Amino acid sequence: MYLHWHRRDLRLTDNLGLANRADVLPVFVFDDDVLTYASPPRMAFLLEALSALRAAYRDRGGDLLVERGDPVDVIPSVASRFDVDRVGWNRDYSGLAVERDDAVREALAEAGIPTETFHDAVLHEPGTITTNDGDPYAVFTYFGKKWLDREKEDPASPPESVVSGDGVLPTLAELGFDEPDGSTPDAGTDAAADRLSAFCADPIYRYDERRDYPAAGCTSRLSADLKFGTIGIRRVWEATEAARADADDERERESVTEFQTQLAWREFYTHVLAANPSLVTENYTAYDRDIEWRTDEDALEAWKTGETGYPIVDAGMRQLLAESYVHNRVRMIVASFLTKDLLIDWREGYDWFREKLVDHDTANDNGGWQWAASTGTDAQPYFRIFNPMTQGERYDPDTEYIGEYVPELADLEPETIHSWHELEHDERPDVGYPAPIVDHAKRREKAIATFERARGEA
Numbered sequence: 453m454y455l456h457w458h459r460r461d462l463r464l465t466d467n468l469g470l471a472n473r474a475d476v477l478p479v480f481v482f483d484d485d486v487l488t489y490a491s492p493p494r495m496a497f498l499l500e501a502l503s504a505l506r507a508a509y510r511d512r513g514g515d516l517l518v519e520r521g522d523p524v525d526v527i528p529s530v531a532s533r534f535d536v537d538r539v540g541w542n543r544d545y546s547g548l549a550v551e552r553d554d555a556v557r558e559a560l561a562e563a564g565i566p567t568e569t570f571h572d573a574v575l576h577e578p579g580t581i582t583t584n585d586g587d588p589y590a591v592f593t594y595f596g597k598k599w600l601d602r603e604k605e606d607p608a609s610p611p612e613s614v615v616s617g618d619g620v621l622p623t624l625a626e627l628g629f630d631e632p633d634g635s636t637p638d639a640g641t642d643a644a645a646d647r648l649s650a651f652c653a654d655p656i657y658r659y660d661e662r663r664d665y666p667a668a669g670c671t672s673r674l675s676a677d678l679k680f681g682t683i684g685i686r687r688v689w690e691a692t693e694a695a696r697a698d699a700d701d702e703r704e705r706e707s708v709t710e711f712q713t714q715l716a717w718r719e720f721y722t723h724v725l726a727a728n729p730s731l732v733t734e735n736y737t738a739y740d741r742d743i744e745w746r747t748d749e750d751a752l753e754a755w756k757t758g759e760t761g762y763p764i765v766d767a768g769m770r771q772l773l774a775e776s777y778v779h780n781r782v783r784m785i786v787a788s789f790l791t792k793d794l795l796i797d798w799r800e801g802y803d804w805f806r807e808k809l810v811d812h813d814t815a816n817d818n819g820g821w822q823w824a825a826s827t828g829t830d831a832q833p834y835f836r837i838f839n840p841m842t843q844g845e846r847y848d849p850d851t852e853y854i855g856e857y858v859p860e861l862a863d864l865e866p867e868t869i870h871s872w873h874e875l876e877h878d879e880r881p882d883v884g885y886p887a888p889i890v891d892h893a894k895r896r897e898k899a900i901a902t903f904e905r906a907r908g909e910a
Contacts, residue, residue: 453477453615455531457523457541457556458516459549459681461572462501463641464508464610466684468570469542471608477534477615478509481527482520482627485548492632493776493810495624497639501682504640506619517617524555528563534615539565542572542681545722546814547729574719575604575685578726588727590736590829592720599716600709607686634776636810637676644683647673652695660707666767666779667852672711673777675811678718688715721819724829731818733799735827740908743827745797754889755790756804758858761888763869764844765789767857774857776810781847787824788838792899793890798825826903834903837896845870860885 454473458480461467470476480502490498506516519526531539539560544553557567571577581598582588589595624631637643651672655662662670677683689712696708725731735743751760758766758773768782778786783805790801798821805821806812822828848854851869855862860883861869868881873888880887 453534453536455479455527455534455536455539457481457527457539458505459541460544460679461542461681462505463682463684464505464512465641466607466687467542467610468572468608469540470611473611474613475615476514476611476613477517477536477617478514479517479519479527479530479617481523482518482622483523483552484521485552487627489806490629491807491812492624492629493634493636493808494812495627495629496632497636497676497810498680499621499624500639501680502621504642504682506621508641509614510619512614514614515616515619518619518621520622523552524559527556528559528565531560531565532563536565538568540568540570542570544573545578545726547732550729573681573685574722575689576602576719578723581723588723589720590724592717592830595720595723596713596716599719600712604689605686607684607690632776634772634774634808636776637673639676639680639682641682644674644677647677648683648688648691652691656692656695656711657699657704657707660710663710664781665847666782667848667856671780675813679811679813685715718816721815724819725815731822732814736822736829737827737831739906741906743906744795744902746795748794748796751794751889752796752800755786755794759886760789761872761886762789762840763851763854763858763861763872764848765840767854770857772808776808778809783820784824785838785840785843787821788832789840791825792837793840793892793895795895795899795902798822798827835900837899839892841870841873841892858885
C-alpha cells in the first residue's frame, strides 16, 4: 500500500505523486504550525477543495483520511496503522515546508518506511534553471527565456486504485477560524477546470492587451487553484498550448505567450524563495542604511479599509475585503501606494494580504511586495513610483472598476473621479468619500529622498 500525503495538490488528475499508483491511501493532515499562518478565506477554500477531493476518491471506491496534528507524528503513525510500504508527497519549497518535510522523512526512516517526493507544483524545479555559474537568477528576463524554451512534461495519469481512510472533515469553527469576511471562489478540480476552459476559450486571446484593465475580465482567476493545487500546472500549460494552436493570428499567439510568461513569473518567485527562504521577512536587496519606514496607524488603517481618497487604491482594497481577491495590476498600485506614498514597511502590506487573500502564496506575494517596495529581485527602481491617479485614468478610464467597489463615486463622471486629488474642498461633490490623505507629488519626493538616504546618497 502506498500512502500519499496531500498538501498543496488537492486533485487526483495530473498529480505526479499519484500517477499510475495502485492501492493508494490518501491522507491530509491539518498541521497546527501551518494553521498559525492560515486565514479564514484560505481555510474556507481549502475545506471546499478537500470536500471535492474526498468525493473524487469516493467515486473511485476509496476515501480521504483526514487527521490533525504534527505530521512528524501523524504520518508515521498512519503508515504503521495501515501497514503501508512506502510514503510519498509532492514537494513544497518554502522554508517552513522544507524543514517539516525533512523531519517527516527522518521520522519515517527511523520507522523503516521508505519515502519518495516529486516536483509537482512547478514545471521546472528550483535549482534547474540557473546562471552559467550555477547560481539562481535574480533577474527575470534571463530566467523567463530559459523557462519558456524548456520542454514541458505532459499531464500525469491518475492513480489506478485507491483504498479507504476516514473522510470526516472539520468545520472552520472546529479549526479555530471565523467565516471569511469576503466571498471566495468555488473550489475543487471541476471549478478549476471550468475557469481554465473559460479563459482559454476567449480571454487568453485578449490577455496581452487587456490584462491590466481590472474591469475587462481578461485574467484567468486560476491563482487560488494553482496555490492549492486543485489544478495541475502541466494541465494548464497543455491548455495554453492548445489555445495557441487554435489562435487565428500572430497577435493572438503572442497573447497566449504573454500569459505563459506570467506562469514563468510565478515559478521565478518560487525559485527565488527556495534559494532564499529568509525573504519572507527580510529584504532581498541590501541597502547601505536601514530604510526609514514610517509608523502611521491611521494611514495604515485608511489603506486597509479603502479610505485613502485615491479611488483606484480604495477600489482595490475594497475588492480585497469583498472578494478575498485583487486584480494583479491593482495589487501593484496599492502596494506602491503603501510603500511609497505612505512609506509604510512592505511587511505590513504582505501580512494584510496574507490575512485577506484567498490565493495568498508565500513566494508570489513576497515577490510582488518586494518588487513594489524596491527591495526585491528585479524590483521596481525606487525612483519609479506609481501615480495612483494616472494609473486609475489609464487602466480604468471609464471608472467601471472604481464605480463597482467605491459606490459613493458610482454616479460621478470619470473626469471628476480621476481629478479627485486636484479638487478643492468646496469643489468635491458631497458623496461621503474622503479627500486624499496625502499629497502624492510631495510624498513621491519624500520617498525618493528616503531611498537615496538608504542608498547612502544623501
